[in-house]
Amino acid sequence: MTKIAVVLPTYNEKENIQKIIPQILSQNKNISIIAVDDNSPDGTGKILDQIGKKYNGRVKTLHRNKRGVGSAVRDGLKEALRLKADYVVQMDADFSHHPKYLPSLIKGINNGVDITIGSRYAKGGDITSRSTLRNFISRVANFYNRSLLGVWEVKDSAGGFKCSKRTVLKAINLDTFLSDGYSVGIEQLYRIHKKGFKTKEVPIIFNDRNAGNSKMNLREILKYMLTVLRIRLKGFK
Numbered sequence: 436m437t438k439i440a441v442v443l444p445t446y447n448e449k450e451n452i453q454k455i456i457p458q459i460l461s462q463n464k465n466i467s468i469i470a471v472d473d474n475s476p477d478g479t480g481k482i483l484d485q486i487g488k489k490y491n492g493r494v495k496t497l498h499r500n501k502r503g504v505g506s507a508v509r510d511g512l513k514e515a516l517r518l519k520a521d522y523v524v525q526m527d528a529d530f531s532h533h534p535k536y537l538p539s540l541i542k543g544i545n546n547g548v549d550i551t552i553g554s555r556y557a558k559g560g561d562i563t564s565r566s567t568l569r570n571f572i573s574r575v576a577n578f579y580n581r582s583l584l585g586v587w588e589v590k591d592s593a594g595g596f597k598c599s600k601r602t603v604l605k606a607i608n609l610d611t612f613l614s615d616g617y618s619v620g621i622e623q624l625y626r627i628h629k630k631g632f633k634t635k636e637v638p639i640i641f642n643d644r645n646a647g648n649s650k651m652n653l654r655e656i657l658k659y660m661l662t663v664l665r666i667r668l669k670g671f672k
Contacts, residue, residue, distance in 0.1 A: 436465055439541065440520035442511030443470045444504050447477045448528045456486055458534040460493055463541065469514050470496045470528075471507040505619035508595075509609050516604055524598045526553075531642055532596040539637045540598035549603050549632035552589060552624075553596030559638030560591070569643070572656065579660065580621045583667050586628045590636055595620045603632055613669065616655055618662040625666055 441459055445452060452470070460466055472480040483496040497510055508525055515523040522544050526532040536553055543551035554560050556577070562570060573593055580592040597620070607626040614622045627634065 437522060438518075438520045439463060439466045439522045439524065440515035440518060441466055441468045441524040441526060441537075442508060442515060443468055443526065443528050444507035444511065445470055445472045445475060445479050445483070445528050446502065446504075447475045447479060449475070449477045449479045449482055451529050452479060452482060453486065455528055455530060455534060456490075456494060459537065460490065462534055462537040466493070466537070467518075467520075468494045469511045469518075470494065471499065471511040471514075472496055473499050473502045473507060503615040505612070505614040505616045508619050509612055512604055513609055516601065519601075521601055522598055523601065523604060524596075526596045533639070533642065536596070536637065536639045537598075540596075543635045543637055544598055544600060547633070548635040550597060550599045550627055550634050552591060552634060552636045553594060553639040554589075554591035554636035555594060555639060555641045556590040557636040557638045560636075560640065562641045563643075565641070565643040576656075576659065580624075580663060583663060584621065584625045584628070586621075586624055588628075589624055589634060592621055592624055594641075596639065597623070599627075603627060603630075606630055606632075613665055614662050616658050616662065618659045618666070621663060622666050 456468060459468060470483045472483055480496060480498050487494040487496060497514060512523060522541060524537065524540060532553060540551040540553060555562050576593040577591060581587050586592050612622055
C-alpha cells in the first residue's frame with residue numbers, strides 16, 4: 436500500500452478546513468493529512484483536533500507557537516518522513532489548490548516522475564477570481580525565480596501545490612533550508628533542480644481563497660525576494 440501524506444499549513448482557516456479536509460480524504464483511501472497550525476487565534480487548531488477524532492487517525496495536527504509558512508511546510512514534510520509516507524503532497528488550506536487535482540498529481544508520480552507540480556502556467560492551467568495586481572505580483576515572482584535560479588524547466592516556480600517522492604525530500608536536507616516564509620517552495624524546487632530529479636507540471640485552475648484573509652503583504656514580498664537572492668548566492672549541490 437502506498438502511503439500518501441498531505442501537508443496542510445493553517446493559520447486562521449476555520450472557515451475552510453471543515454470543508455477541504457473531507458474533500459482531500461475522499462480523493463484516495465491511502466491519503467492522510469498532517470495539518471500544521473501556527474496557534475491560530477480563530478480556533479483553527481481546536482477544530483482540527485475535533486476533525487482528527489472523527490477520521491480515526493487520518494488527520495493529525497502539529498500545534499506550533501511560532502509563525503511562518505515556510506517553517507510550517509518544513510515541519511510538516513519532516514513529520515511525513517517520520518511517518519514513512521511514500522508520497523508527500525503540500526498544498527494550501529484555502530481552496531486555491533483544489534483537492535480534485537490530487538489524483539493527477541499522484542498519477543504523475545506513479546508514472547515515474549520524482550515530483551509533480553500543480554501549475555497555473557502549464558498548458559491547460561489558469562487563474563480565476565484574482566485581482567490584476569495579485570496576478571502581476573505572481574508573474575513577476577515567477578520570472579524572478581526562474582531567471583535568478585535557472586529553473587526554466589518549471590513554468591510555475593512560485594506555486595505551492597506539489598507531490599514529491601519520499602526519496603526527493605530526504606535528498607534535499609530540509610534541516611538546512613534558508614526559507615521560513617513563502618520562498619520555501621522555490622527553495623525546494625531549486626534544490627530538486629540541482630539534484631537532477633525529474634519534474635512534471637500538472638495543469639490546475641487556481642482560484643483565489645474561498646474565505647479568510649491572505650497572509651501576503653509588502654513585508655512578505657520583500658522577504659521573499661531577499662531570501663531567493665540568498666538562495667542564489669548560497670548555491671546548493
